[in-house]
Amino acid sequence: MADSVLALAEHPPEHPTERKKLYKAAQKLMFSVESTYELEHRVYYGGILLYVANVAIDLGIFKALADTHSSGLSAHELAKAVCGEELLVSRITRGLAAYGLVDINPSGLYTANANTHRFTDPGVESGVHHNVLNMFPAIHSLPQWLRTHDMQSPTDVHDTAFQLGFNTKDEPFTWFAAHPENLQAGAAFMSAQRADQKGWIEDDTIFPSQDLTLSPTDLAANRVLFIDIGGGVGHQSIALRTHRPNLQGRILLQDLPHTLALADTTRLLALDIETMSYDCHTPQPIAGAKAYYMRNVLHDWTDSIALTFLRNQRSAMADDSVLIIDEMVVKDPGSTWQQVNIDIAMMAAMGSLERTEAQWRALLGDFRGAGLIA
Numbered sequence: 227m228a229d230s231v232l233a234l235a236e237h238p239p240e241h242p243t244e245r246k247k248l249y250k251a252a253q254k255l256m257f258s259v260e261s262t263y264e265l266e267h268r269v270y271y272g273g274i275l276l277y278v279a280n281v282a283i284d285l286g287i288f289k290a291l292a293d294t295h296s297s298g299l300s301a302h303e304l305a306k307a308v309c310g311e312e313l314l315v316s317r318i319t320r321g322l323a324a325y326g327l328v329d330i331n332p333s334g335l336y337t338a339n340a341n342t343h344r345f346t347d348p349g350v351e352s353g354v355h356h357n358v359l360n361m362f363p364a365i366h367s368l369p370q371w372l373r374t375h376d377m378q379s380p381t382d383v384h385d386t387a388f389q390l391g392f393n394t395k396d397e398p399f400t401w402f403a404a405h406p407e408n409l410q411a412g413a414a415f416m417s418a419q420r421a422d423q424k425g426w427i428e429d430d431t432i433f434p435s436q437d438l439t440l441s442p443t444d445l446a447a448n449r450v451l452f453i454d455i456g457g458g459v460g461h462q463s464i465a466l467r468t469h470r471p472n473l474q475g476r477i478l479l480q481d482l483p484h485t486l487a488l489a490d491t492t493r494l495l496a497l498d499i500e501t502m503s504y505d506c507h508t509p510q511p512i513a514g515a516k517a518y519y520m521r522n523v524l525h526d527w528t529d530s531i532a533l534t535f536l537r538n539q540r541s542a543m544a545d546d547s548v549l550i551i552d553e554m555v556v557k558d559p560g561s562t563w564q565q566v567n568i569d570i571a572m573m574a575a576m577g578s579l580e581r582t583e584a585q586w587r588a589l590l591g592d593f594r595g596a597g598l599i600a
C-alpha cells in the first residue's frame with residue numbers, strides 16, 4: 227500500500243482539481259495513520275518550520291541549491307557556497323529536507339525541488355518575513371491575552387494580543403507607520419499573496435467587464451472607474467489595468483500615507499493609476515465612482531469598524547455604483563486549515579475575524595437594499 231502512495235508522490239496528477247482532491251485525501255490519510263507521538267510533535271512544534279525557513283532564507287540556502295548545476299551539494303559544500311557556519315547550515319538544511327522544502331538524494335546530497343525554487347521567490351520570502359515579524363509575536367501572546375480577558379474574543383483593536391506581543395498601545399497599522407521594516411514586510415506580502423491565483427480581475431466570467439464599463443458621457447465627465455480602497459501598493463489596480471485594457475477610465479489607489487509611500491509611483495503613473503491618501507474611518511471623498519473596491523480590508527476589522535468603513539463608502543456612491551468586496555468566506559463547518567490560520571492570525575493581530583457566509587450576510591444586511599453586493 228505504502229508503495230502505491232509513494233509512487234503517486236513521485237508522479238502527482240497535473241490537473242489542479244485532481245491535485246486538490248489528492249491533497250485532501252493525503253491529509254486525511256496522514257491524520258489517520260499518525261501515531262500519538264507524531265501527532266504531538268505536529269502540534270507542539272507546528273510553528274518551527276516558519277523559523278527554519280526564515281533562517282534558510284537569511285543564509286541563502288534556497289538560492290544556493292536552486293542555482294547549483296551539480297548533482298547535489300553536501301552540507302559542507304553548501305556551507306561553503308553560502309559562506310555559512312557548517313554546523314548551522316547542516317542543521318537548517320536537514321530541517322528543510324525533513325519538511326520537503328529541499329530533497330536529499332541517496333548519496334546524502336541536497337538538491338533543489340519545486341518547493342526550493344518557490345522559496346527563492348521574493349513574494350514567498352516576504353510571506354515568511356511578514357509572519358515572523360508581524361504575526362507570530364501576536365499569535366504567541368494570544369493564549370495569555372485570552373486568559374486575562376475572561377476567554378472572550380477581542381472586540382477592540384487597541385486591546386488584542388498584538389499590544390501584548392509588541393508591548394504597545396497602538397493598533398497595528400499605526401504601529402507599522404513607526405516601524406518601517408515591519409511595514410515593508412507586510413506591504414510586500416500583501417502584493418504577493420494570492421498573486422498566483424486567478425481572481426475576479428483575471429477571470430472575466432466572475433465579474434464581467436461590461437458591468438463596470440463607463441459610458442462615453444461618464445468618460446467625458448472624467449468619472450472615476452475604480453477606487454482601490456486600502457489597496458496597499460496598488461497591485462490590484464495594476465492587475466485591473468493590465469488584465470482589462472478594455473476598461474477605460476480613472477483608477478485611484480487609496481491607502482494610508484505611510485503605505486502609499488512604499489508604492490512604485492513611476493509604475494503607477496505609467497499605467498495611469500492615481501494615488502490618494504485616505505483613511506477609511508472618514509467619509510469617502512470621491513463621490514460617484516463606478517466601482518469601490520476593498521480587498522482584505524474588512525477582515526482586518528471587527529464588525530463595528532467594518533460597518534463604519536462600509537457606511538463611509540455608501541455615502542459617496544451613486545445609484546449605479548458598485549462596492550466590490552474581495553474577501554475569504556470561511557467554510558463552517560469544514561474550514562480548511564489555511565482559513566483557520568488566517569482567522570486566528572486576525573484574532574491575534576487585529577482582534578478581527580475571517581467571516582463565514584452568515585457573518586458576511588449579517589454584516590452586510592443593512593446594505594443589500596442599497597444595491598451592494600453581499
Ligand SMILES: C[S@@+](CC[C@H](N)C(=O)[O-])C[C@H]1O[C@@H](n2cnc3c(N)ncnc32)[C@H](O)[C@@H]1O
Nearest residue numbers: 399416456457458481482485504505506521522
Ligand atoms: C491586509 S492589507 C490589504 C491590502 C490590499 N487591499 C490587498 O488586498 O493586498 C490592508 C490594507 O489596509 C490599509 N489600511 C489600514 N487601515 C486603513 C485605514 N484606516 N484607511 C485606509 N486604509 C487602511 C493598510 O495600509 C493595508 O494596505
